[in-house]
Structures are given as C-alpha cells and as structure tokens.
C-alpha cells in the first residue's frame with residue numbers, strides 16, 4: 001500500500017510555485033527523512049501529507065484517500081503530526097499526561113472530556129517509551145525543549161496513526177537532547193508495528209538508524225528521492241544545500257561537513 005502518493009503536485013502561493021511538479025511515493029513500512037534548506041518547501045509537503053492543505057494542481061493521495069475527494073476530518077485521525085505550529089496550541093498549564101491524552105479527541109487543552117482508563121494507560125505507556133514516564137504530572141510549560149519535543153511525539157502517536165509526520169523534531173535541542181530523540185526515533189523505526197514515518201530535518205546527523213529512505217528538496221522540487229545510501233551522496237547533498245559537502249556514513253549514522261580540504265568555494269547558488 002502506498003501511504004503517500006504525490007503526482008505532479010504544485011502549490012502556488014504569493015505568485016510563485018513553492019512546490020513545483022513534485023512526484024513522490026511512500027510505501028507501507030518505509031521510514032523517510034525529508035531534507036532541504038530553509039524555504040525549500042518541507043513544511044508545505046508536511047501540510048499536504050497531513051491533509052491540512054490541498055495542492056494547487058496535481059494529486060495527493062494519503063493512506064489511499066485522494067485529497068479533494070475525502071472528508072479530511074475522517075482522514076486526519078489516521079495521521080499523527082508533530083510540528084511547531086501544532087505545539088503552540090498546547091496550553092502551558094496542561095499536565096503532560098493531558099497534553100498527550102487530549103490527542104485521542106483531536107483537541108489541545110483539556111475541557112470536559114472524560115478519558116477511558118485505556119486512553120490514560122496508553123498515554124502513560126507512550127510517555128514512558130519516550131523517557132517521560134516520571135514527568136506525567138508536570139505542566140507542559142515547565143518542560144525543557146527536549147522534553148516538550150518527546151511529549152509532542154507521544155501525543156502524535158496517541159491515536160495509533162498509520163502515518164506519523166514529524167516536522168523538525170530535533171529543532172532547538174542540545175546535543176544530549178538530540179541524541180535521546182534520535183535513539184527514540186530509531187527504536188520506533190525498528191519496530192515493524194510502528195506507523196509509516198516521515199521526519200523533516202535540516203541535518204543528516206539527525207537521521208536515526210533504521211530509517212530507510214530520503215527525499216531531498218530543492219526550491220520545491222525533488223533533487224533526489226529513494227533509499228538512503230543512494231540519495232545521501234556528496235553530490236546530491238551539495239546540490240540540495242548549495243555548498244560543497246563531504247558525507248560520512250558510519251555505524252548507521254550520517255555526518256556531513258563542508259569539503260574544506262579542496263578550498264572553500266563557499267555557498268553555491270541553488
């Protein structure tokens with residue numbers, strides 16, 4: 001089954017194409033990273049994949065439902081999403097447990113809902129899986145950035161989605177926080193009961209082991225897409241980020257840095 005199927009997708013905003021004739025397939029069981037420089041169109045892609053935006057032209061199928069023909073309010077509960085925009089809606093005085101279990105109602109901020117014991121148990125288990133087991137009664141506003149990020153992912157998993165989209169989950173984390181997140185995502189990726197994963201990032205260092213595929217976006221178009229080893233070459237990454245890069249792959253982790261030894265040619269125009 002194709003979890004995502006984009007066919008010749010264009011999104012036009014402010015008189016220009018911010019996504020341009022993009023074709024992309026994500027199959028069941030795959031774990032994707034989406035890389036690209038600022039403004040490349042990554043968040044726009046996540047908006048489309050989470051049924052929060054429609055393309056200007058072309059077709060987008062999410063979990064085999066075509067946007068424009070499906071009731072998005074029925075489709076969205078099948079998709080887990082964590083993004084900075086969504087996180088802004090979590091009230092700072094909400095308990096960590098509620099920040100996660102409110103997702104079973106698709107709301108942020110507890111009001112009058114009552115939760116089944118099953119929901120509460122699931123929220124606790126998810127928080128424990130992300131190293132948040134001892135902080136369930138803390139308020140969300142008192143958490144560190146890394147703890148918030150892990151809470152947001154637990155929240156995105158609460159509805160047992162078939163597709164999990166994480167938009168820059170490692171943004172703002174320190175090195176320890178990043179490594180904890182990478183380890184948690186790696187574990188998620190290795191588990192074949194996990195949903196299809198799509199994670200947006202700016203850094204190859206943030207790609208967790210057990211991820212399988214990468215999409216490199218440049219100016220709203222696909223620079224390269226496919227299995228990680230084929231896509232994460234110096235050539236593709238240099239073209240994507242507009243700077244000559246060297247790439248290293250060791251023990252399941254990736255690293256990239258400017259190819260300084262051959263002279264600093266600086267940033268290329270993309």
Ligand SMILES: Nc1ncnc2c1ncn2[C@@H]1O[C@H](COP(=O)(O)OP(=O)(O)OP(=O)(O)O)[C@@H](O)[C@H]1O
Nearest residue numbers: 013014018036037038039040041042043044045202
């Ligand atoms: N409503 C809009 N009107 C005009 N331009 C827009 C609109 N929404 C997004 N854009 C532009 O589209 C481009 C792609 O935006 P998008 O947020 O998808 O990029 P991104 O790859 O996620 O960037 P970043 O890495 O900085 O988060 C940007 O240049 C952005 O300014």
